[in-house]
Amino acid sequence: MTIKSEPFVVNVGPQHPSTHGVFRLRLTLDGEKIVDADMVMGYLHRSMEKLAEERTYTQNIPFTDRTDYLSAMTGNLAYVMAVEKLMNVEVPERALWLRTIMAELQRIASHAMAVGIFANDCGAWQTPVMHMFRDREKILDLFEMACGARLTLNYMRIGGVSKDIPVEWMPQAQRLLKELPDRFAEYEDLLLSNEIIIARSRGIGTLTPEQATAYSVSGPMLRASGVAWDVRKADPYGAYDKVDFDIAVGRNGDVYDRFVVRLAEMRQSLRILQQAFERMPAGPVHARLGTATVQPWGQAVAPLAYRPPVGEAYARIESPRGELGYYIVSDGGPAPFRFHIRSPSFINLTPLKLMSVGMTVADAIVILGSVDIVVGEVDR
Amino acid sequence: MATRTKFLSGLDIAHRIEQRFPGAVDEALPEFAMIKPERLIETLTYLRDDEELGFKFLSSLTAVDRLEWFEVAYHLESFRLNQATAVKVRTFDRENPKVPSAVTVWQGAHLQEREAYDLMGIYFEGHPDLRRLFLWEGFAGFPLRKDYLNLPGGLNAGLERFPGEQGLDFSGRGTQ
């Protein structure tokens, strides 16, 4: 004999501490158990894809900051790579290395945020987040030195980067690089073996590799399911083919493994940074394209409008959240004819219902935290 | 160590599809292969399940308004073989564009097809839950279509010139 209760619909969000922005999760509950989960999004929809059709290729770069605002570098990078593919531009060596360094710093900052907020979703009252912020702040300081902004960076340019790093940048970055391994060891100590975190996240929201692949999941979520797929390794861009690093892979595909994979990736990013700092060559940071002029201090002044040839290009990179792709169709004009963002946060949400049905409300929050969405990127 | 993803050209893909399903390919370019809508699902299933192709991962699904027709682009990847390709399908019906849904092939198409329906107005037949995604129910029109609205300033979509470029007439601040 089973006792049936009435279904109970709870709206988690759009104003909720744990939806990481204005995102709404409509849970149908039986007691505490989830029987149905539905996503409602679009509260942050700014119609970037339409706006981008009205702006030149260069003017579109700031939009890419504002999709994934916790990882603006990778957004920039994917977009300029797509345009470069379209225009067939050869990027100077130093610019490639700089892009790699910035992308990896951004990955550490973004993963630190993801891990901290995930612990917060588990109920650790702000402490992990604040510890992670300590490191993230220093990385943001480095960004500020390099490009003058901390969050929406607008650093990459079509054909290179906006300007070379200042002289005092490298010593400060080296200092940070010396500090970080100890910090990461501390986080691994505190979080990975924490009995409560293990109890809360092991065996929750499990995705098998088949499911993860079929549901187009990418990034740490896919790797946590045991699929060793990393665009940096599979299709190296920037200077990733010249550095040595490993793909961090989980074994069980649960929330805990996503968290473990993120922590391991932060360490791999350090490895990449170490090699990049040693091996980065000197040289120009911007390709000479069309009427582009490079100022004596290294800043590239882009021409007002590029006109790539008619065609289409799809470039994808490994952003901290997964496979970030830009699909650009050109009709030969100064603005993209079609500008589409394949945003990992958005597509990683696809299996949310699959993961959360049968779990409890508390689990749903942790699962949502493990997807690590940025609503700016979900809604675009 | 520098492996790179092998991009299978549209011509190659088209050739393979043509061998398996004669008449399924509409058009083939190096960048993509255009598939006829009525043969879409079996073709995509073939692309997914074939041993030498193995495109188990749907990287991106998006719709493009080409003014004369709508097309839906599928960017596919294979992890095992580290290769990628792109296929497309198009529909010339601007009033009521319909394309078969790929959800039965890749569940990952679920949200992306909803997005394409929401913003481009392409109806995916066979989609289990085709609703508006970002915009609310009852929103008039589909904003990503080129004929949706002219933007402020009177600049039409797909314009040839931009403010600041030489030769643009700024006297009238737009054409409307």
Add this chain to the structure above:
Amino acid sequence: MTSFFLKGEWYDFRDLGNPVGGLLHDIDKIAPHWVVYVVASLIGTGGIVLWGVLSCLAFIWIERRVVALMQNRKGPNRVGPAGLLQPVADALKLLMKEAITPRAADKIVFWAGPVLIFVPALAVFAVIPFGPKMTLADLNVGVLFLIAIAGINTPAVFLAGWSSNNKYALLGAMRTIAMLISYEIIQVLALLGPVLLVGSMRLGDLVGWQDHYNTWIFFIQPVGLMAYIFAGAVETNRSPTDIAEAESEIVAGYHTEYGGIKFGFFYQAEYLAGFAIAAAITTLYMGGYTLWGAEKYIPSWIIFLGKLYTVFFIYIWARGTLPRLRIDQLMAFAWKFLLPIMLVNTLVVGGEVLIWRENDISDVTALTLIGLVNFFFGAALVIGWARFLGHGRGRQVGRRALLTQEVGAVYFGAETSS
């Protein structure tokens, strides 16, 4: 009457009961008998309320500063010196906010919630001995009173959650009740240990017993203390068991819809309940107002409050450190883990007391033996039972990610030594 203001007991602050007793004695001479009763209860209640409010205000600041230090922050440091006036500012803000009642709420019950929850939080202190003569009512069923009064929380929380007509609130209320009812049993069993040892439920007797044998029950009943600390965390909704108002899940639980001073009531009741748990632990397990003879020199109430705040600090510490459990895990912990252990613990204590009473053993030997036996037996019991339930060492070890260079390979389910 000549030296009304200059009597010795007026300055005897070792026990605030002395000046109050002197005052009452003088009143008794000039007024009818019942006036003494009324004055005594007024002084006692007023004192407890005043102390409670002041401690709450102080601990709002202390908690925020301490947690801020744990989190690499500064904490409130703008209002007053070192932010000391922050709690006052908070309280003023709460007082001046509009008292909103949602239209769909059940008005009467919505108002009754904060009041009902405040009563038990304050009433508990009536039986707590702050000093030798500083007990408002030394009931002979004091220990039971602690639990029973705390049990009034349950309907109050439910009514608050239900009347808000909010789904988060109802969910929070349901969670709270499930938790409170389960952990009430654990509390009873945990407090049964000291009661069995002492043979009285009067809190004054419990303190006297610990003073007489110069030991704390803490050393004799470690398992009971641990269980009571955990059950206390559940009772007062503090980390790691703040499930009922889990911010990241159900916003604020049963008091989601409350704002302004009504929320202030919940907030303060929560602190007072925390103090009550700390006071109970201090009295029952940590020797109350005694400190191995030092109470001759230090005022006993200072000793008591010092211990109380130390115990309360543990909860603050936990809040800044631990994540939150899930409701089913917490319930399983109560019923599958703590309940059997506490039952066995009670049995053991009963047996030990019986042997001690029946045989002619000197107190020191007996207590040392009991303490040692309980410590090792308790440790063995906890570890063994945890092993039995499958919480072996291997499961706790954190896994590390697998590192690979091979693109496209699948490692799902690959078990390698971590």
Add this chain to the structure above:
Amino acid sequence: MDSTGVIIAFYVLAAMTIGSAVSVVVVRNMIHAVMGLIGTFAGLAGLYVTLSADFIAITQILIYIGAISILFLFAIVLTPQASRNNQESFLRFPALVLALLVAGVLIFVALDNTWNLSHAPDFPETASTIGELLLKTYVLPFEIASVLLLVAVVGSIVLVRPEPVEED
């Protein structure tokens, strides 16, 4: 009934108890009725205190306010059909008649009886006395009650256990 304070307390508590009890019957909203019931329990506990039965009073609070009222609240909330309000029932008038009859009998008994004051000494330690009585004199009924409760616990667990999924 020795001092004025106790007499005042008795009348206040009695008024509270009866008032709450009446509100349980009169109030339409079932949750309000349970609140009235809680008031009745609290008043009864107070009355026990005036009778120097402090153990019973505390137990009354613990069991009735802390547990029984929660049982009622859960039953009301978890019953899908019973919304918030009491329904009209055809048994209303029979119930009224029955209640009046019972009230009449009680009032008659109360007025007709000659009440004797007990001169038995107070129990200084009610808790230990009750404990000794339960575990010495009345140990058999006590144990039987325990076994009954155990049966009830086991039965309820069996009832709410999810049915095992049958595997073929």
